[in-house]
Amino acid sequence: MTATAVSAPGGQARRDGMWTRVSAVLWRRPWARATILLTPPLAWFVLIYLASLVVLLITAFWQINPFTTNIERIWSFGNFTTIFTSSAYRGIILRTVGMAAAVTVVDATVAFPFAYFMARIASPRTRTGLFVAILLPLWASYLAKIYSWLVMFTHDGILDWSLGKIGLSQIHLIYTNWAVFAVFCYLWLPFMIIPVYAALERIPPSQIEASQDLGGRTWRTMREILLPLALPGIVAGSIFTFSLTLGDYITPLLVGGTSAQFMGNVIYSNIGIANNVPFAAAMACIPVIIMAAYLLGARSLGAFEAI
Amino acid sequence: MMITRARITRPMKITMALAATSLVAAACSSSTSSNSSSPGTSSAGPSGLTVPTANLPVLQKIGKGEGQLNLIAWEGYLQPQWVKPFEQQTGCQVNGKYAGSSDEMVALMKDGGGGQYDMVSSSGDADLRILYAGDAHPVNINLIPSWKQFFPAFQSPPFNTINGVHYGISLQWGPNVLMYNTKDFATAPTSWSVIYNPKYKGQVTVPDNPIQIADAALYLKTSTPSLGITDPYELTQPQFQAAVNLLAQQRPLIEKYWDLASQEIFDFKNGNAIVGAGWPYQVSTLKADKFSIGSVVPAEGATGWADTWMLAAKAPHPNCAYMWMAYISTPKVQAEQAINYGETPDNSQACAYMNQMQAGSCAEYHANAPLSYLASISLWKTPLATCDNGKTDCVPYSEWVSAWNTEVK
Amino acid sequence: MEPKALRVGLRIWVVLVLAFLFIPIILIVLYSFNRSNIESWPIPSFSWHWYNVAFHDPQVRSAFLLSIRVALYATVLAVLLGSAVAFALYKYKFFGSEAISFLLVLPLALPGIITGIALNSFFSFTGIQLGTITIVIGHTTFCIVVVFNNVIARLRRTSGSLAEASSDLGARGWQTLRFVTLPLSATALVSGALLAFALSFDEVIVTVFTAGAQNTLPLWIFGAIRLGQQLPEVNAVVSIVILLTIIPVVLAARLAGAGAVTRSARGVPVGEAGS
Numbered sequence: 001m002t003a004t005a006v007s008a009p010g011g012q013a014r015r016d017g018m019w020t021r022v023s024a025v026l027w028r029r030p031w032a033r034a035t036i037l038l039t040p041p042l043a044w045f046v047l048i049y050l051a052s053l054v055v056l057l058i059t060a061f062w063q064i065n066p067f068t069t070n071i072e073r074i075w076s077f078g079n080f081t082t083i084f085t086s087s088a089y090r091g092i093i094l095r096t097v098g099m100a101a102a103v104t105v106v107d108a109t110v111a112f113p114f115a116y117f118m119a120r121i122a123s124p125r126t127r128t129g130l131f132v133a134i135l136l137p138l139w140a141s142y143l144a145k146i147y148s149w150l151v152m153f154t155h156d157g158i159l160d161w162s163l164g165k166i167g168l169s170q171i172h173l174i175y176t177n178w179a180v181f182a183v184f185c186y187l188w189l190p191f192m193i194i195p196v197y198a199a200l201e202r203i204p205p206s207q208i209e210a211s212q213d214l215g216g217r218t219w220r221t222m223r224e225i226l227l228p229l230a231l232p233g234i235v236a237g238s239i240f241t242f243s244l245t246l247g248d249y250i251t252p253l254l255v256g257g258t259s260a261q262f263m264g265n266v267i268y269s270n271i272g273i274a275n276n277v278p279f280a281a282a283m284a285c286i287p288v289i290i291m292a293a294y295l296l297g298a299r300s301l302g303a304f305e306a307i
Numbered sequence: 308m309m310i311t312r313a314r315i316t317r318p319m320k321i322t323m324a325l326a327a328t329s330l331v332a333a334a335c336s337s338s339t340s341s342n343s344s345s346p347g348t349s350s351a352g353p354s355g356l357t358v359p360t361a362n363l364p365v366l367q368k369i370g371k372g373e374g375q376l377n378l379i380a381w382e383g384y385l386q387p388q389w390v391k392p393f394e395q396q397t398g399c400q401v402n403g404k405y406a407g408s409s410d411e412m413v414a415l416m417k418d419g420g421g422g423q424y425d426m427v428s429s430s431g432d433a434d435l436r437i438l439y440a441g442d443a444h445p446v447n448i449n450l451i452p453s454w455k456q457f458f459p460a461f462q463s464p465p466f467n468t469i470n471g472v473h474y475g476i477s478l479q480w481g482p483n484v485l486m487y488n489t490k491d492f493a494t495a496p497t498s499w500s501v502i503y504n505p506k507y508k509g510q511v512t513v514p515d516n517p518i519q520i521a522d523a524a525l526y527l528k529t530s531t532p533s534l535g536i537t538d539p540y541e542l543t544q545p546q547f548q549a550a551v552n553l554l555a556q557q558r559p560l561i562e563k564y565w566d567l568a569s570q571e572i573f574d575f576k577n578g579n580a581i582v583g584a585g586w587p588y589q590v591s592t593l594k595a596d597k598f599s600i601g602s603v604v605p606a607e608g609a610t611g612w613a614d615t616w617m618l619a620a621k622a623p624h625p626n627c628a629y630m631w632m633a634y635i636s637t638p639k640v641q642a643e644q645a646i647n648y649g650e651t652p653d654n655s656q657a658c659a660y661m662n663q664m665q666a667g668s669c670a671e672y673h674a675n676a677p678l679s680y681l682a683s684i685s686l687w688k689t690p691l692a693t694c695d696n697g698k699t700d701c702v703p704y705s706e707w708v709s710a711w712n713t714e715v716k
Numbered sequence: 717m718e719p720k721a722l723r724v725g726l727r728i729w730v731v732l733v734l735a736f737l738f739i740p741i742i743l744i745v746l747y748s749f750n751r752s753n754i755e756s757w758p759i760p761s762f763s764w765h766w767y768n769v770a771f772h773d774p775q776v777r778s779a780f781l782l783s784i785r786v787a788l789y790a791t792v793l794a795v796l797l798g799s800a801v802a803f804a805l806y807k808y809k810f811f812g813s814e815a816i817s818f819l820l821v822l823p824l825a826l827p828g829i830i831t832g833i834a835l836n837s838f839f840s841f842t843g844i845q846l847g848t849i850t851i852v853i854g855h856t857t858f859c860i861v862v863v864f865n866n867v868i869a870r871l872r873r874t875s876g877s878l879a880e881a882s883s884d885l886g887a888r889g890w891q892t893l894r895f896v897t898l899p900l901s902a903t904a905l906v907s908g909a910l911l912a913f914a915l916s917f918d919e920v921i922v923t924v925f926t927a928g929a930q931n932t933l934p935l936w937i938f939g940a941i942r943l944g945q946q947l948p949e950v951n952a953v954v955s956i957v958i959l960l961t962i963i964p965v966v967l968a969a970r971l972a973g974a975g976a977v978t979r980s981a982r983g984v985p986v987g988e989a990g991s
Contacts, residue, residue, distance in 0.1 A: 023888040037804035038816075041797035041860060045819055049831075049857050052838030056830075059837055066705040067356070067691070068440035069413060088713040114733045117726040121718065132966050133734055138914055139961040140741050143937045144954040147755070147947070148740035151747065154577040157757045158743070174579060175563045189737065198869075218718055239825050247827015250921065254570075254941075257563050261716060264829050271833050271925070274708050275414040281837070284830050291826050295818065377929035382943050400774075402929050405942045422845050423928040569944020576754045592945055596754050 053288075060281035069275040079282035089266070093286060096263040099177070100245040103184045104192075104238045110185070111192040111237065112230070118193075119200035134190045142187065146254050149183045150174065153255070175257030183251050188244050192237035199233025200226070232302040239298055246287045263287055359441030360419075360620050361472050366447050366629060372399045373624040376631055379404050379415050379427040381614070382568040383588040383648050389640050396634070399627035407567055408516050409433035409687065410708075416442045420619030425628040427619065428478060430612035431466040432518060432540075432687035437617060438467075443474040444618040450629055451476055453636035453654060460681065461653040466688065467615040475617035476632045479641065481587055481650030481672075482611040482684050483514075483522065484602040486571075488581040495603040499526040501582055503553065508560050512574055512583035515564035517704070517711035518687060522584060522610050523550040523557075525685055529607045539610065539685050541694045547702040547710075554715045564716065568592075575600060587649025602649075604683070611684035645672055651680075741958065748951035755947055766948040767956075776953055779936035786848065786932060787916040790855035794912045797856070798863030799905060803897070806871040823858035831857065832925035839926070846928035854926040855919060859912035866908030870901045910964055933957075 025032070063074045083089045118130050137145070152158045153174040160170040173179045203226065211221045249264030256262075263283060270280035376399040378385065385403040394400055404424070406412045412429045419442045420427070429437060437443050448454050454462065454476060461477040468474070487496055502511050503526070513519055524539035527549055536546050562579055565571040571589045574580040576598055585602075593600040616635060622628050634640060641652035642660035646668050652661075658669040673680040694701040718726075751761040770776055801820065805813050823831055835854050839846060878900065882892040898905075920934035927935060933953070940950045 020888070023890060031808075034804050034808045034810070037800045041801045041820075042816070044797060044857070044860070048835075048838070048853060049823060050819070052834040053830075055837045055841050056834040066703055067689075068436060069417075070440055086713060110733060113726055113729045117730050121723060121726060128966075128970055130730070130734075132962075133737065135914075135965045136958070136962070137737050137741060139918065139965060140744060140958050141934060141937055141950075141954045142918055142920060143934060143941060144744050144950060145740050147941065147950075148743040148747075150573070151743060151755050151757060152740070154573070154757070155579050156577065161757060186736065186740065189733075218722065239821075243825050243827050247829040247921070249829060253566060258558060258561055258716065264827065266712075267829055267833065269712070271836070272414055273408060273410040275410065275417065276708075277833075277837065280833060284833060287827050288830060295821065295825055299818070402775075402931070403939070404929060405939050407942065418840065421840075421928065423847075567942045567944070569942055569947070572754055572944045573756075577756050592754070596752055598754075 056281045056284060059278050060285055062278045064276050064278060071277060079279045080285075082279070083282060083286070088261075089283075092261050092263060092266060095177075095261070096246060096287075097290065099181060099184065099262065100242045102181060103188065103245045104241045106185050107189055107192040107241050108196075108234050108238060111189060111196050112234070115193050115196040115200050115230075115233075116226075118197050119203075134193050138190055143250065145187065146183055146251055149179070149186065150255055153179050153182075174255070175260075177256065177259055180252050180256045180260055183255050184241075184245050184248070187251070188241040191240040191244070192234075195236040195240075196230060196233040199230045199236075203229050235298045235301045239294065242294060243287075243291050246290065356439045358438050358443075358469050358472070358474075360444060361469070363445055363620070365445050366450065366625055369450055369629045369633075370626045372397050372627045372630060374398060374627070375400050375402065376426075376624050376627040377402045377404070377424045378631070379406055379412055379424050379429075381405070381428055381586075381588070382407065383586075383591075384428050384614075384644070386644075386647055388647065389635075389643050393631065393634050397627065397630045399624070399630060401631075408514075409436075409518070410516075413437055413440075416440075416617075416619060418442065419444075419621035422621045422623055424619050425622040425624050426475070426616050426631065428614050429617050430614050430687045431464075432612075432689045434466040434475075434615055434617060435689055438469065438474055442620050444620045444622060444625075446473045446475055446618050446632070447629075448473045448476070451633050451636055453633065453638070456638065456656045457636070457653050458655050460678070461613070464613065466613065467617065475615040476636055477653045478614040478616050478635065479645060479648070479650045479652050480611060480613035480681075480684075480686065481648070482604050482609040483584055484587060484590065484609065485605050486575065486583055486585045486590060486600060486602050488575060488578075489599040489601045491581045492601070495601055496582070496605065497603075498605050499607050500530065502584065503557050503560070505560060507582055509562050510579075510581045511557070511560040512563060512565055512571055512580040512585075513557070513561060514584060515566045515716075517707040518610070519584070520547070520550050520554065520707055520711065520715075521685065521687075521690075523553045525610060526607055527553065538695065540688050540690045541701045542690070543700050544702060547706075551710050551714050558715065591647060591649045608683045608685060610687060612687045645674060744951050745955045745958075748948055748955045750948045750951070753945050753947060766946075766952040769946070769949050770952040770956070773949070775931070775936060776933075776949075779931040779933045780953075782848070782930055783917055783933040786851050786855060787913045789852045790859050790916045791909050791913045793852070793856040794859035794863045795905060795909050798860040798908065798912075799867050799901070801860070802864050802867035802871060802901075803893075806868055817864075820861045820864055824861050828858075828919075828921035829925075832922040835922070836925040846926060848930065850926045850928070851923055851932065854922045855916040858922070859916055862912045862915060863905070863908035866904040866911070867901050870904030871897075874900050910967070913964075914961075 059071070060079055061075050061077070063072050063076060063078060064070065065072050083093075118127055122130060154160075155170075155172055155174065157174070159173065163170055173182070207225060207229075208221060211225045216224070247264045247267075249262065249268040252260040252262050252265055253268075263286065267280045267283050270276045270283065378401060380403050382405050385401060390401050390403075404415065406415060406427075409430050409432045412427050412433045413436050415424060416427050416429075416437050417440075427433075427437070434443075457477060461480075463471070463473065464477060467477065485496060485499060485502070487501075499522070501507070502513065513522070520542075521539040524536050524542055524546065527534055527546075528536040528539065531549070534546050534549055536542065542550065563570065563574065565574065565583075565585075568586065568589055571580070571583065571585050572592050575583075575589070575593055576596070587602065590600055590602045616632055618625070618628055618632075635644070636654060638652075638654050638656035639660050641654040641657040642664060644650070645652040645657060646661060646665050649672065651672050651674055658674045661669040661672070661674055669675050690702060690704045690707055692701055692703040693699050747755060747759065748766055749762040749764070750759045751763045751765060752759075801816065805817060831854065835850070835857075836846075838844075839850055844850060879892055879896055882896040887895065918934060919932075920938060923932055923935060924938070931939065937950050937953070940946050
């Protein structure tokens with residue numbers, strides 16, 4: 001490929017002489033094109049996002065003036081020692097990770113059959129309809145949706161009223177971690193369905209047919225062909241459900257009770273209320289480490305192609 | 308597929324590394340710290356602290372309004388009923404950000420309000436922290452005519468006036484009341500013991516706020532005199548621990564510690580709670596909805612708050628801010644807010660207006676007999692290590708926060 | 717292929733999941749007609765009162781407009797920056813490309829509160845005042861990866877031979893970009909943009925930390941929830957938003973979801989499956 005390729009008929013090459021030269025220069029030096037394309041977004045990420053993460057990490061090693069709560073640049077590991085030596089905070093971390101894992105498992109279980117139906121059984125029109133049905137809840141305000149669950153779960157609320165109508169006794173779910181769990185599963189379900197659907201839909205029917213030709217029955221085909229191929233999608237969806245649960249503070253604040261202490265709450269109350277930014281930053285390092293480890297694991301499972 | 312090896316990696320990576328390193332270097336050396344060391348100011352405060360902004364020049368004359376006013380307020384302090392006429396009169400559009408605790412207000416006022424906020428309706432326990440952090444601006448009290456009508460106790464109180472320099476204008480004050488569902492309590496409870504009573508397991512609610520430890524201390528002051536508690540905000544270690552233990556015992560009785568005023572309203576309305584501690588705002592809202600709510604200040608007294616509209620050090624709209632202070636302190640508006648929220652106005656002339664708007668409200672909210680009533684309320688103040696009697700063995704607020712988060716909740 | 721029992725079971729499952737997804741939404745709309753301003757069950761009386769209040773509320777209007785503005789800026793920036801990275805990573809394989817895609821995922825993979833407080837610390841550290849710009853910066857950061865993922869997934873599915881053919885026929889680099897690559901990835905760009913817009917419009921966790929005194933719609937909703945005296949107005953506003961967005965959502969689904977994806981999937985030969 002040389003620059004002569006640009007001498008198209010009609011003398012167009014003469015008219016845009018300068019552009020031709022620029023284009024030719026860029027053609028010969030692919031790194032120049034890559035640099036032009038990559039510099040703005042990378043500059044954004046490094047100078048703004050990474051820099052702010054670094055600032056946060058640095059702040060974790062500082063302290064605050066107990067009276068005025070201004071940040072004082074006294075370097076110490078104090079915040080980290082407080083977190084790891086306090087049984088309360090350790091319990092909070094375990095509780096949060098446990099909740100995130102539970103939500104991920106349940107959402108994956110609920111999403112898979114739904115995505116399977118959407119990808120392999122539904123007609124194209126039904127498929128579009130179902131897609132709209134999943135995307136629409138994302139547009140309803142996150143806060144309003146949580147509030148709906150509050151109304152459902154409250155004493156003598158809709159749930160209790162319905163149970164009463166069928167003759168079952170009331171279960172008071174409000175302000176329990178079960179309520180928080182249910183709301184998390186509800187909120188992140190679309191984020192799990194979409195990548196799983198994308199992964200399942202990518203599998204060509206010929207592979208399923210081949211498996212059946214070789215004698216595999218439905219369950220076996222699903223277990224040995226579909227699930228492994230859909231796994232990247234499931235893992236991709238799990239990145240969302242896990243990280244969204246790990247850092248959420250609004251749901252436990254609104255729907256949770258006295259035992260709804262999660263990492264997000266601790267971070268939020270330290271930043272927005274106690275104004276102990278260094279402690280909040282130290283606490284924030286923990287979800288970062290957890291998610292970094294999770295992402296590395298997810299990458300090896302091929303989830304990044306499936307997001 | 309065209310795949311081209313690009314040799315940009317190394318130079319680009321070096322640039323990125325340089326950028327990150329320079330930022331880290333800047334972090335270690337720059338002095339954008341908001342930790343202000345005051346250059347030769349003269350106001351002394353607790354433990355010899357000085358107010359960094361004491362010598363800033365005050366406004367001499369209220370100029371033309373800037374068209375906007377950004378306020379940090381308690382829920383219920385910016386009702387359209389009195390905000391709309393203000394906006395029409397002055398042209399200053401009011402943008403309100405709600406905060407549910409003094410701590411939140413102190414946090415939002417960081418760095419003098421960050422150049423974002425003009426005023427904050429902070430309570431006594433937040434005021435000093437804001438002042439000594441250098442986040443408040445001196446106020447020219449002569450520009451606020453209604454100030455002369457204030458009760459003497461609220462004209463220059465120690466929480467917003469230091470060494471004669473005002474940093475805001477007193478607003479209103481009130482108690483943290485004991486709320487109860489009149490359907491479950493035929494007569495009003497007479498003691499705070501009702502919220503510590505295991506009989507009401509799962510039906511009690513109290514605020515999610517470390518200052519609640521003072522409420523426990525206030526109860527212990529009467530119920531366990533051997534502890535020797537005199538001031539619920541100045542607790543020695545044994546007194547502090549006793550209060551924290553009481554609250555830890557209370558925890559199983561509580562289904563939810565309320566963070567937002569609306570949560571307490573929701574909980575009473577839906578039967579999630581039948582008794583608890585709250586603000587008069589929740590009581591007023593439930594009463595307006597015709598709910599069977601009652602409120603009382605029990606025999607042991609109550610904690611309470613006295614609020615100030617404090618001017619931010621970096622207020623972007625100072626003229627509108629002064630207009631607001633002048634407006635909110637007039638007797639009629641004070642009366643409106645007092646009745647709507649359920650608190651006591653600081654303007655002595657508000658009583659007549661209150662009775663005009665709602666018969667008997669002046670007496671109901673003690674607008675005419677504040678001194679004796681005031682004595683029964685322990686107003687919020689920031690717990691410091693230095694007790695008022697000069698000793699230094701009182702528990703400071705930072706320990707209240709950590710005890711609340713780890714031992715109580 | 718699947719046995720009948722499985723098909724029936726799956727249909728029932730789909731209906732149950734749809735009910736699960738939509739019952740809270742139906743409740744939102746239902747409660748917007750609640751006359752009482754404290755939410756409880758059953759609803760004492762119905763009225764249009766709160767829709768009236770919502771339409772005349774200047775705070776709602778300014779919050780709504782700010783949300784739209786912020787979402788537009790963030791989407792445009794995300795489309796430009798995200799597609800740039802996608803094109804670069806698709807065409808040029810170099811040593812750091814995996815690290816870059818890892819880096820891009822971070823804003824979505826790390827909890828929002830981390831991004832929020834990190835940016836907040838950064839802004840106060842560098843003295844940037846909180847305002848519309850900082851909100852846009854926060855939103856753009858996580859919207860970039862949404863566009864990036866959509867575009868690069870699409871690019872990977874297209875055959876590279878099309879671009880080569882275009883060059884063979886005499887097109888210059890940017891002509892190929894304009895007349896071949898862009899149209900091929902147009903649907904991915906649009907669907908990425910729509911998803912980015914949706915994420916930005918409803919974002920509250922990061923916005924709490926990057927906004928100044930102004931309110932986006934979610935911040936206004938949070939304030940109203942704190943106040944507890946105008947909750948049905950919140951429901952009315954949210955119901956209106958849901959109504960307004962049905963059309964773009966249908967559009968997005970048709971462009972990038974079921975339709976386009978299945979069409980391109982059928983064109984993929986067996987050998988490339990699973991790549």
